[in-house]
Amino acid sequence: MKIDFLTLFPEMFEGVIHSSILKKAQEKEAVSFQCVNFREYSTNKHSSVDDYPYGGGAGMVLAPQPIFDAVDTLVGQSDTKPRVILMCPQGERFTQRKAEELAKEEHLIFICGHYEGYDERIRENLVTDEISIGDYVLTGGELGSMVVADSVVRLLPGVLGNTTSKIEDSFSTGLLEHPHYTRPAEFRGYKVPDVLLSGNHAHIEEWRKKQSLKRTLERRKDLLESYPLTKQEEKWLAELGKNEKE
Structure with missing residues (x-):
């Protein structure tokens, strides 16, 4: 996977992409990162x-001009059609399902904004996804894009040492x-x-x-509304609910 960050502050990404799992993912050639300062694409004399x-x-x-031109350049360099993601508090709330x-995808481009907002033509004509990491406002889109990238990269094949870890994570199973x-x-x-010391794997799993x-x-009781319970799980849940009331 290739991930490009369009940002006015590329230095913010250095510690994150060169540490921990993101660093290991690059070493395993599962992902490559590029930070692009879209100010370099400004055509006015002040580079604003x-x-x-x-x-x-x-x-x-x-x-619109610097961002459109920067995205056009990155798309032109890509072998596949990338997903162009706008980090925005008005966007779809990020979930594990979205990370999966x-x-x-093979190529993601994150647009990290600043100031009051984006020219609406960027939103309407350039991006494929708008993502928010929560109902609050940050100074810019950099931190949010790092959160999304980290969540996505750890799911790539071969990145995590234990392949079952990502399957058993909170939200991955629906619970x-x-x-x-x-x-x-x-x-x-x-x-x-x-029970965890018993050595009885069936009892431990239960x-x-x-x-x-x-x-x-x-x-997070709300998660149960869309979770497909088995008959056994329904029975356990009924018992848990009864105990909760008592």
Whole structure:
């Protein structure tokens, strides 16, 4: 996969893309990153990328020309049709399902804006996706694009050492993930659940499924509305709900 970030602050990405899983993904040649300062594509003598909004109002608006030209150049260099993603608080809220969808692509271009907003012609004629990482406003789109890229890259084949990790992650199964424990079996008087020490894998798997349901019921009940429960899971959930009321 190839990922391009269009940004006015390419230095913001250095620590992120050269650390942890993103660094390892590049070493394994699963992904390549490029940070492009779209100010370099400005054609006016001051190299400005923003202007006052028509009709008046507070703030400055990113102009279409530098961004259109930058995207055109990147698309022209691509062997496939890239997804052009606009990081925007008005966009679709980012989910694990969206990460899984984007992980199937070969080329992603993120547009990271600043100032008051984008010229609407960018949104209407250039992008394929608008994404928001939450109902709040950041200074720019850089941090949001890093979040999305990290979530996507870890799903690429061969990136994670344990292939089951991404399958069992919270939201990947439709439920929140079960609790985890490691050594020692007792720490400051706090003990690991006996079932995890039993060696009975069937009982452990059942415990984990129940805990996943319990945690989802307690913290994100809304996820259960679209989760396809099995008959056994319905029974467990009924028991959990009864215990919750008691």
